[in-house]
Amino acid sequence: MGKTLAEKVWDEHVVRxxxxxxxxxxxxxxLIHEVTSPxxxxxxxxxxxxxxxxxxxxxxxxxxxxxxDIDKPIADPVSRTQVETxxxxxxxxxxxxxxxxDVEQGIVHVVGPQLGLTQPGMTIVCGDSHTSTHGAFxxxxxxxxxxxxEHVLATQTLMQARPRTMAVTVxxxxxxxxxxxxxxxxxxxxxxxxxxxxxxxxxxxxAIEELSMxxxxxxxxxxxxxxxxxxxxxxxxxxFDYIQGRPEAPEGDQWDAAVAHWKxxxxxxxxxxxxxxxxxxxxxxxxxxxGTNPGQGVPLGASVPAPSDFADEGDRVAAExxxxxxxxxxxxxxxxxxxxxxxxxxxxNGRIEDLRxxxxxxxxxxxxxxxxxxxxxxxxxxxxxxxxEGLDVVFKEAGGEWRGAGCSMCLGMNPDQLQPGERSASTSxxxxxGRQGKGGRTHLVSPLVAAATAVTxxxxxxxxxxxxxxxxxx
Amino acid sequence: xxxxxxxTGTALPLRRTNVDTDxxxxxxxxxxxxxxxxxxxxxxxxxxxxxFILNKPEYAGVSILxxxxxxxxGSSREHAVWALMDYGFKVVLSSRFADIFRGNSGKAGLxxxxxxxxxxEKLWVMVEADPSTPVxxxxxxxxxxxxxxxxxxxxxxxxxxxxxxxLDDIGITLxxxxxxxxxxxxxPSWKPxxx
Numbered sequence: 199m200g201k202t203l204a205e206k207v208w209d210e211h212v213v214r215x216x217x218x219x220x221x222x223x224x225x226x227x228x229l230i231h232e233v234t235s236p237x238x239x240x241x242x243x244x245x246x247x248x249x250x251x252x253x254x255x256x257x258x259x260x261x262x263x264x265x266x267d268i269d270k271p272i273a274d275p276v277s278r279t280q281v282e283t284x285x286x287x288x289x290x291x292x293x294x295x296x297x298x299x300d301v302e303q304g305i306v307h308v309v310g311p312q313l314g315l316t317q318p319g320m321t322i323v324c325g326d327s328h329t330s331t332h333g334a335f336x337x338x339x340x341x342x343x344x345x346x347x348e349h350v351l352a353t354q355t356l357m358q359a360r361p362r363t364m365a366v367t368v369x370x371x372x373x374x375x376x377x378x379x380x381x382x383x384x385x386x387x388x389x390x391x392x393x394x395x396x397x398x399x400x401x402x403x404x405a406i407e408e409l410s411m412x413x414x415x416x417x418x419x420x421x422x423x424x425x426x427x428x429x430x431x432x433x434x435x436x437x438f439d440y441i442q443g444r445p446e447a448p449e450g451d452q453w454d455a456a457v458a459h460w461k462x463x464x465x466x467x468x469x470x471x472x473x474x475x476x477x478x479x480x481x482x483x484x485x486x487x488x489g490t491n492p493g494q495g496v497p498l499g500a501s502v503p504a505p506s507d508f509a510d511e512g513d514r515v516a517a518e519x520x521x522x523x524x525x526x527x528x529x530x531x532x533x534x535x536x537x538x539x540x541x542x543x544x545x546x547n548g549r550i551e552d553l554r555x556x557x558x559x560x561x562x563x564x565x566x567x568x569x570x571x572x573x574x575x576x577x578x579x580x581x582x583x584x585x586x587e588g589l590d591v592v593f594k595e596a597g598g599e600w601r602g603a604g605c606s607m608c609l610g611m612n613p614d615q616l617q618p619g620e621r622s623a624s625t626s627x628x629x630x631x632g633r634q635g636k637g638g639r640t641h642l643v644s645p646l647v648a649a650a651t652a653v654t655x656x657x658x659x660x661x662x663x664x665x666x667x668x669x670x671x672x
Numbered sequence: 673x674x675x676x677x678x679x680t681g682t683a684l685p686l687r688r689t690n691v692d693t694d695x696x697x698x699x700x701x702x703x704x705x706x707x708x709x710x711x712x713x714x715x716x717x718x719x720x721x722x723x724f725i726l727n728k729p730e731y732a733g734v735s736i737l738x739x740x741x742x743x744x745x746g747s748s749r750e751h752a753v754w755a756l757m758d759y760g761f762k763v764v765l766s767s768r769f770a771d772i773f774r775g776n777s778g779k780a781g782l783x784x785x786x787x788x789x790x791x792x793e794k795l796w797v798m799v800e801a802d803p804s805t806p807v808x809x810x811x812x813x814x815x816x817x818x819x820x821x822x823x824x825x826x827x828x829x830x831x832x833x834x835x836x837x838x839l840d841d842i843g844i845t846l847x848x849x850x851x852x853x854x855x856x857x858x859x860p861s862w863k864p865x866x867x
Contacts, residue, residue: 213855214848219830222848224855226863234749236705245842250852253867262703276703283705294866315864327748327772341772343750345779345841353845355852359828391690392742392768425745427771452862459860491690491745512689512740519688609747611699630694630746632717 200466202363203432204398207338207463211321213355220357226320226337228350229306230257230293232284233611234325238348239287249291251354256315257288257295260305262611265574265601268298277612291351304577304603307331307545311415312579314444318433318460323350328545328627330421333430334414335437336463338398340428361427362472364397365465368405370480375660377555378413379547379625379644381405382420383485385477387495394426397473400465401431405479411440412551419546420627423492432464484659486532487629487642489520494629496532498647498659504528523631524639525619532657535641539570539622540652541634542645543601544608547625548576550583552645556625557589559649560596562666566655571598572614574606598652610635623651673781675838679762680808681735683818684726685796691739692746693773697755699747710751711758730803736763738795738807744773744784753780763809765816765825767792778831779841785809785825787816794821811836 201209214222228251235257242249249255262277272278281298288295296302302309307328310316318336323329327341342356350356372381386393401417409417414431421429438457441447448456487495488502494517496503505517505528521528526535542548542556553575565571573593575581581603584590590600607614608626610633616622618637625648629640641657650658701713718724725731737756743766744752753776756764764782767789777784798819799805807818809825811832816823827835834841845852 214851222845222851224852224859227866233702237707237750240705240707247842253865256866261699280703280705292867315866317864320863325748325750327746329748341748343748343753343772343776343779345750345776349779349842349845352842353852354856355845357830357841357845359830390742391745392770395768395771422746422772425742425770446864446866448862448864455860456862491692515687516689609694609699611702628692628694628746630692632698633694636698636700636717 200469202465202469202471203336203400203463204338204363204430207319207321208360210319220359222355223321223358225323225350225354225356226254227310227315227322228255229310229322229324229329230255231260231306231326232280233261234344235287235347236280236283237344238351239291241348242351247352249293249351252292254354255293257284257293258303258306258309259284259298261605261609263298263604264612265604265606265614268602301578304579305545305548305605307419308549308576308580311335312577314441314447317441317456318437319463323356327422328419330426330429331415331419331545333418333421333428334411336430336433336460338428338430341422361398362396364394364399364473364475365471366399366401367403367474367476368401368479369403369476370405370478371408372405372479372482375646376482376484377644377646378409378416380482380485381479382417383487383492383495383642384482386420386424386493388477389424389475391423391491391493392425394421394424397426399426399429401429406431407434410551411436412549415549416546420492423627433460484644484647486647486657488524488526488532489517490523490629490631492627492629492642494520495642498532498657500532502526502528502530502532535657536621536655537569537623537641537651537657538620539572539616540648541572541607541622541624541626542648543574543576543606544626545576546627547645548574548580550580552625553580553584553589556645556649557592559646559660560653561592563596563653563663565597565652569652569655571596571652572601572607573598574601575603577603607634609633623648623657673838673840676762676781676783676811676835678808678810678812679735679783680806681762682733682804683736683738683795683799683807684731684734685799686725686737686739687796689740690742690745693744693749693752694746696744696752697749702749702751707754708758710755714755714759735760736765736807736809737761738792738799739764739766740792741766741768741789743769745770748772750776750780753777753782757782765792765795778834781835783809783811783835785816785827787823787825791816791821791823
């Protein structure tokens with residue numbers, strides 16, 4: 199019987215396999231950042247161990263770095279200590295680091311693909327759950343805890359029980375104005391936050407094949423939001439074209455050998471998945487969340503649901519708590535919800551295509567009074583590219599703030615936070631209570647919805663905006 | 673790592689589903705570079721509410737958390753496990769754990785024991801009625817016992833063995849160093865390197 203893509207990649211990385219034990223998997227790339235690594239390096243030091251493969255390890259500063267005044271020392275002493283600890287550890291253990299101020303600095307999941315380090319058929323881990331992003335290239339990529347970070351540093355391997363496999367087949371094509379973000383939010387509302395538990399998921403079908411690499415990354419990024427171990431997409435010409443010519447991509451004969459292998463990384467026709475979900479992209483619309491987990495979402499054209507709409511008692515209680523936290527009344531049209539802050543950025547939607555899409559919507563409009571627009575590029579390279587294209591000017595002329603690169607308000611570890619009770623429309627990945635700042639209320643949206651929302655001050659899609667000429671006459 | 677065989681203690685009934693790791697420990701508490709001291713951040717936002725169950729004096733000294741399904745979803749932060757352990761929890765019981773949280777628990781020495789939801793419900797009722805009810809989690813027998821409840825729990829064989837023996841994963845893996853070196857010798861030359 200044939201193998202699925204995930205099984206092929208898995209099998210290529212098994213160092214050791216024994217009855218009753220998890221497989222020992224070799225790790226091709228270990229990404230590191232300041233928040234989940236200090237205790238791992240400390241563990242190595244205490245045990246007198248070295249980093250086995252510094253040449254397969256890359257560190258960047260992203261989670262708590264400021265996006266303003268980045269040429270000055272970090273004001274928050276605790277964040278500064280964490281960043282300085284990473285610098286010290288990288289130096290001591292010989293790990294390549296892209297620190298704040300470096301042209302390759304940025305969110306770890308934006309930096310890896312951008313450098314060409316993320317390639318098909320690899321195993322990639324990082325002490326960050328959104329490592330699933332790299333699955334867009336046909337890699338098995340997943341988040342790990344700090345004990346596992348230490349394990350990978352010391353051994354370049356991980357012990358992992360073999361997950362089950364699932365196919366998410368997306369038929370049709372996404373309609374105009376509906377994005378990869380809407381697709382994945384629709385999927386998560388369908389499965390719930392635990393629906394992918396224990397599975398490596400392969401996203402496939404015509405709607406997935408049509409997506410750009412960056413859109414594929416948005417989908418795979420949010421695999422963890424429905425509990426999947428990892429999410430991946432078979433590499434194809436789109437993938438190869440994206441990688442070719444990047445700084446760490448293979449060249450010449452090496453490139454040919456790599457592509458020849460990558461082309462074998464597809465699910466065999468006679469392979470079977472343990473589970474399959476089928477969705478139709480052509481029926482999808484802009485999708486937004488109303489609650490406090492990414493599964494609590496509805497189409498933008500719908501209304502806030504009532505707890506009584508849910509059959510399951512746990513879901514009902516969760517909905518009640520979510521509505522209370524979010525300060526929302528059941529039955530309110532989503533389009534009537536006013537937001538204070540719009541955040542465009544994160545490892546989900548902080549890439550150049552996301553910024554282009556948001557800029558195109560906002561061009562010629564103004565950010566609504568009493569609404570704040572914060573645009574945070576995913577990496578310094580994304581920022582520079584956007585500036586070359588004049589996107590920064592578009593955002594600034596509209597009244598938005600243009601910032602340095604990092605995770606920023608996605609998780610509010612740096613000064614970019616919501617105030618208690620403040621409401622955001624955010625292109626990030628989690629609407630958990632307090633995620634973007636204590637008491638903050640988050641609605642997850644696509645970059646298109648984010649930009650339109652910034653203009654109207656209420657959740658909106660680009661179709662809700664007046665034509666630019668009309669707006670300037672009003 | 674400390675060995676776990678059987679643990680008996682009092683339990684905290686947490687009637688919540690989807691307790692994500694941002695709730696277990698908000699990001700602002702993640703900035704320490706040490707391995708201990710995370711107990712202050714445990715359920716950081718919820719503890720501001722005097723009515724939150726962990727603030728109630730009758731639940732002082734609890735060491736077993738009984739939570740709703742999908743416990744530990746979201747961020748990979750192992751700090752969530754450390755915060756629970758630093759506070760004094762030895763065991764979490766739930767009908768469904770997020771994969772990363774379950775993995776982190778096994779590595780750090782917190783027993784994440786999966787029980788049926790009806791067992792969770794029975795334990796909630798029991799320890800709400802009498803917070804001093806002793807609950808026993810027997811890893812050798814894979815069994816939870818409290819009052820008239822005797823129920824099995826699920827944990828994978830390998831994690832159970834490691835917890836029973838108190839074994840360090842890295843030490844086990846390094847004993848297979850020859851296998852790793854042999855694998856490394858077979859890697860294709862076009863695989864990328866960072867240095």
